[in-house]
Amino acid sequence: MKDKLTILCILGPMLLFCILGIMKPADELSLEERRKLEQVPNFSVESILNNSYFSKWTDYLTDQFPYRTFFRQLKGTISLNLFQKIEENNVIQIDNSLYELNPTINEDSINYFTELLQETLDKYNHSSHVYYSIIPDQIYYVDDSQIPKLDYKKLVSQVQTAFQNYSYISLFEELNKDSYYQTDIHWKQSALQDVVQKLKTEMQLPTSNYSWTKQEVTPFYGALKSRIPNNIKAETITYYTNDIIEEASVFNYEHQQFEKVYQKENIHHLDGYDVFLSGASSLLFIENKMATTNRELIVFRDSFASSLLPLFIPDYQKITVIDLRYITSDYLENVEEINWQDTTDILLLYSIPIINNSFTLK
Amino acid sequence: MVFSSISFLYYFLPLCILCYFLIPKKFRNFVLLIFSLFFYFYGESKYIIVLIFSCILNYYSGKLIIKYPMQKKFWLIANLAINFGLLFYFKYFNFFITNINALFHINFSLFHIIMPIGISFFTFQATSYVIDIYKGKIQPAKNVFDFATYLTLFPQLIAGPIVRYETVSQEMQNRTTSVSLVASGLKRFIIGLGKKVLLANLLGAFATSLETIATPTILSFWLKALAYTFQIYYDFSGYSDMAIGLGLVFGFHFLENFNYPLIASSITDFWRRWHISLSTWFRDYVYIPLGGNRAGKLKQMRNILLVWLITGLWHGASWNFVLWGLYFAVLLLLEKFVWQKFLDKHKVFAHITTFILILFSFIIFQTESITGIGLFFKNLFNFTLPFTNVETNFYLRNYLVILLLAFIGMGPWIKNLYNKIATSKVGKKVLIVLEPIGLMILLFIITGYIIDDSYNPFLYFRF
Numbered sequence: 141m142k143d144k145l146t147i148l149c150i151l152g153p154m155l156l157f158c159i160l161g162i163m164k165p166a167d168e169l170s171l172e173e174r175r176k177l178e179q180v181p182n183f184s185v186e187s188i189l190n191n192s193y194f195s196k197w198t199d200y201l202t203d204q205f206p207y208r209t210f211f212r213q214l215k216g217t218i219s220l221n222l223f224q225k226i227e228e229n230n231v232i233q234i235d236n237s238l239y240e241l242n243p244t245i246n247e248d249s250i251n252y253f254t255e256l257l258q259e260t261l262d263k264y265n266h267s268s269h270v271y272y273s274i275i276p277d278q279i280y281y282v283d284d285s286q287i288p289k290l291d292y293k294k295l296v297s298q299v300q301t302a303f304q305n306y307s308y309i310s311l312f313e314e315l316n317k318d319s320y321y322q323t324d325i326h327w328k329q330s331a332l333q334d335v336v337q338k339l340k341t342e343m344q345l346p347t348s349n350y351s352w353t354k355q356e357v358t359p360f361y362g363a364l365k366s367r368i369p370n371n372i373k374a375e376t377i378t379y380y381t382n383d384i385i386e387e388a389s390v391f392n393y394e395h396q397q398f399e400k401v402y403q404k405e406n407i408h409h410l411d412g413y414d415v416f417l418s419g420a421s422s423l424l425f426i427e428n429k430m431a432t433t434n435r436e437l438i439v440f441r442d443s444f445a446s447s448l449l450p451l452f453i454p455d456y457q458k459i460t461v462i463d464l465r466y467i468t469s470d471y472l473e474n475v476e477e478i479n480w481q482d483t484t485d486i487l488l489l490y491s492i493p494i495i496n497n498s499f500t501l502k
Numbered sequence: 503m504v505f506s507s508i509s510f511l512y513y514f515l516p517l518c519i520l521c522y523f524l525i526p527k528k529f530r531n532f533v534l535l536i537f538s539l540f541f542y543f544y545g546e547s548k549y550i551i552v553l554i555f556s557c558i559l560n561y562y563s564g565k566l567i568i569k570y571p572m573q574k575k576f577w578l579i580a581n582l583a584i585n586f587g588l589l590f591y592f593k594y595f596n597f598f599i600t601n602i603n604a605l606f607h608i609n610f611s612l613f614h615i616i617m618p619i620g621i622s623f624f625t626f627q628a629t630s631y632v633i634d635i636y637k638g639k640i641q642p643a644k645n646v647f648d649f650a651t652y653l654t655l656f657p658q659l660i661a662g663p664i665v666r667y668e669t670v671s672q673e674m675q676n677r678t679t680s681v682s683l684v685a686s687g688l689k690r691f692i693i694g695l696g697k698k699v700l701l702a703n704l705l706g707a708f709a710t711s712l713e714t715i716a717t718p719t720i721l722s723f724w725l726k727a728l729a730y731t732f733q734i735y736y737d738f739s740g741y742s743d744m745a746i747g748l749g750l751v752f753g754f755h756f757l758e759n760f761n762y763p764l765i766a767s768s769i770t771d772f773w774r775r776w777h778i779s780l781s782t783w784f785r786d787y788v789y790i791p792l793g794g795n796r797a798g799k800l801k802q803m804r805n806i807l808l809v810w811l812i813t814g815l816w817h818g819a820s821w822n823f824v825l826w827g828l829y830f831a832v833l834l835l836l837e838k839f840v841w842q843k844f845l846d847k848h849k850v851f852a853h854i855t856t857f858i859l860i861l862f863s864f865i866i867f868q869t870e871s872i873t874g875i876g877l878f879f880k881n882l883f884n885f886t887l888p889f890t891n892v893e894t895n896f897y898l899r900n901y902l903v904i905l906l907l908a909f910i911g912m913g914p915w916i917k918n919l920y921n922k923i924a925t926s927k928v929g930k931k932v933l934i935v936l937e938p939i940g941l942m943i944l945l946f947i948i949t950g951y952i953i954d955d956s957y958n959p960f961l962y963f964r965f
Binding site for chain 1: 503507508509511512513515516517519520543544545546547548681682684685686688689692704714715716892893895896899900901902903904933934935937938939941942945946947949950951952953954
C-alpha cells in the first residue's frame with residue numbers, strides 16, 4: 141500500500157505536470173517577474189554544437205512550467221517560514237516596506253562611473269556649470285544596526301575625489317525611508333519637495349511659485365514585490381502636473397516621436413514607473429513651450445530622474461535627458477539636437493545602485 | 503542534463519520510466535541506452551562521439567583480450583593508453599602545457615579544449631571493465647549494446663558512483679523490478695534531490711554571500727569553510743543518492759558511495775566513508791597492484807603518496823587538487839605510523855579533529871590558487887581582522903537553520919529516528935500515508951526552488 145502510494149505521489153505529479161506542460165500554450169511575459177519568458181528555441185546545427193539549443197530548452201521548460209507563480213510563492217514561503225531566512229532573492233521586508241540588499245562597495249565600478257562621465261564631459265562640455273547628486277538607496281534610511289549596509293561615506297568620498305571640478309549637491313538629508321515606494325527601489329515624486337528645493341537653490345534657479353495639480357494612477361506593483369512573499373497592497377503613483385507640463389513636448393530620440401511627460405497607461409507596462417517620461421529611454425528632449433527663460437539643462441541620469449525632471453520643466457526652456465545605459469557617450473557627437481554650446485547647466489543625477497554597478501553605462 | 507532541472511524531473515524521467523515499463527523486458531536495455539544517449543546528448547551534444555567511441559573501444563578491447571589470450575597484455579596496455587590518453591588530452595593537456603611553459607620559460611599555445619562531462623567517471627568504469635576481463639574476474643558483455651547500456655547508464659553517467667561491471671553484470675542480463683523497488687528508488691531519489699537543491703545549493707549561496715562581504719571577519723572565514731564542506735558533501739552525496747535511487751527504479755543495485763563521512767573518527771575512516779567507489783577503485787587498481795602494504799614500510803609510504811597524488815589529480819587539473827591529495831596522503835601516513843592508537847583511545851577528540859581536518863581539506867579543494875589557499879588559512883587565525891561584524895552576523899542568521907539542518911544530516915540520527923518510528927506499531931500505520939505525501943510535498947518544494955533559480959529580475963537589466 142505504502143509503496144504504491146509513494147509511486148503515485150511522486151510519479152503522478154511528474155506525469156501530470158509533464159502533460160500540462162506540453163498542453164499549456166507558452167506565455168510571452170511574466171508580469172510578476174517583469175520579464176520576457178523564454179520561447180521555444182530555434183534549431184540550428186551551430187546551436188546544437190555549442191550546447192545552447194538544449195540549454196534554451198531547459199530555460200523554456202522552466203519558464204513555462206505550469207503554475208509557475210504558485211511554485212515560486214511556495215519556495216518563498218518555505219524559505220522565510222521554514223528555513224527562517226531573513227532575505228529572499230536579496231530583498232528584505234521591514235515593517236511594510238521592501239528593501240534590496242546591496243552592502244558591498246564596488247570600487248572598480250565607482251571608478252568606471254566617474255571616469256566615463258569625466259571623459260564624456262571633457263569631450264562635450266563647453267562652459268556649462270556641472271552639478272552632481274548621488275541618490276541613496278532606501279535601505280540607507282533603515283534604522284537597524286543588524287542590517288548590513290554599504291559604506292556610503294566611502295562611496296560619496298570616492299566620487300567627490302574624482303569630481304573635484306563639479307559642484308556636489310547632497311540629497312541625503314532631503315529624503316527619508318518614506319520617500320520611496322514600499323515595493324520598489326524608486327523614490328516617489330510626491331516626496332521630492334525638499335529635493336527639488338535643494339537642487340534649485342544650489343543650481344541658483346530663480347524661486348518660482350507654480351501651481352500644481354495632483355494626479356494619481358493605480359495599481360503600481362514595484363520591482364521588489366514579487367521577489368519576496370509579502371502582503372503589501374498595490375501602491376499608487378502620485379504625480380504633479382500643471383499647464384506648463386501639459387503643454388511641454390517630449391521628443392523621444394530613440395522612437396523618433398513626441399510623447400507626453402506623464403503617460404498614465406504605462407502603469408500596465410512591465411515597469412509601472414514608465415508613467416514618468418516613458419520609462420527607459422536613451423535620449424529625450426523636453427521643450428517648455430511656455431518658457432519665460434532661455435536656460436537649458438542637460439541631465440545624465442538613471443531611472444530616478446524620470447520622476448524628478450518633470451518638476452524642473454517650468455524652470456528651463458529645454459532639458460536634454462541622456463541615459464548612458466542605452467546610448468554610448470561616443471554616439472552623442474552624432475546628435476545635432478544636443479545644444480552643448482548654449483546649455484546653462486549640466487546635472488549628473490545617479491542613484492547608488494547604478495554607481496556601484498555601473499558597467500552597464502557605455 | 504542535470505537531475506535538478508525541470509527538463510529532467512518533469513519530462514525526461516517520467517517519460518523514460520513510462521517507456522521502460524510499457525515495453526517488453528527484452529527491449530528494456532535498449533530503452534535505457536536510447537534515453538541515456540539522449541541524456542548525454544542534451545547536455546554535451548558534440549561529445550556524444552567521445553562517449554560512443556569509448557563504448558566501442560572498451561567493448562572490443564574486452565573481446566580481443568578474450569580472443570587472443572597470448573597477447574592480452576598488449577591489448578590491455580593499448581586500451582589503457584587510449585583511455586587515459588583521451589582523459590589526459592581533455593582534462594590535463596592544458597594544465598601540462600601551462601606547467602611546461604612555466605618550468606622552461608617557454609610559450610606553447612594552449613588548446614581550446616572543453617572537457618566532456620563525466621569523462622573521468624566513464625573512463626574509470628570502462629578501464630575497470632577491461633582490467634577485470636584481463637584478470638579473468640568477469641566475462642565480457644554479451645554484445646556492444648549491453649556494454650553501451652552499462653557504460654552510458656544515465657543515473658550514474660556524469661557524476662558517479664563508479665559502478666563496476668561486476669556489480670551489475672548479472673542485472674544487465676536479468677533483473678527484477680518490483681513496486682517495492684521502484685518506490686524505494688523514487689524515495690531515495692527525492693531525498694537525494696532535496697540534499698542537492700535544499701541544502702547544497704543554499705549552502706553554496708551562503709558561501710557566496712560570505713565571499714562578497716565588504717569587510718571579511720575571522721568568523722566569516724570559518725563559516726565559509728564550513729559552508730564549502732557541507733555544500734560539497736550534500737551536493738555529491740545527494741547526487742549519489744539520486745543515482746542509486748534511479749538505479750533501483752530500473753532494477754539495478756549500485757553500491758553505496760557515502761556513509762556519513764563527516765562523522766568519521768579519523769582520516770582513514772573518512773576515506774572508507776567518502777566517495778567509496780573512487781577510493782576502492784584506486785585501492786584495487788592502483789594501490790594493491792603497486793604492492794599495497796605487503797612490500798615493506800617504505801614502499802607502502804611510496805604507494806600511499808602515489809595513490810593520493812593521483813586521487814588529487816583525478817578531481818581536477820590544478821595544483822590545489824594535487825595539494826589536496828598530498829594533504830590526505832600525509833595525514834593517512836601520520837595516522838598509520840604515528841597517532842592512530844591515540845585517536846582510538848580518545849574518540850571525542852578524534853571526531854572533532856577529524857572534522858576540522860576535513861574542513862581544512864575542502865578549503866584546499868575549493869580554492870584554486872596556492873596563494874589563495876595560504877591566505878585563507880592565514881585569515882582563519884588572523885587576529886588583526888574583527889572576529890565578526892554586522893554582515894557576518896546577518897548572513898549567519900540568514901542561513902542558521904540551513905546550517906543546523908546540515909549538521910543534523912551529517913550523521914545517521916534522522917535515519918535512526920525514522921527507523922524507530924517505522925518499526926513502532928503506530929508509526930508504521932501513520933507512515934503509510936504520511937511518508938508518500940511528505941515526499942510529494944518535498945518534490946513540490948524542490949520544484950519551487952528549481953523554478954525560482956531561473957528568476958532573473960528585470961530590475962538588473964534596466965535599473
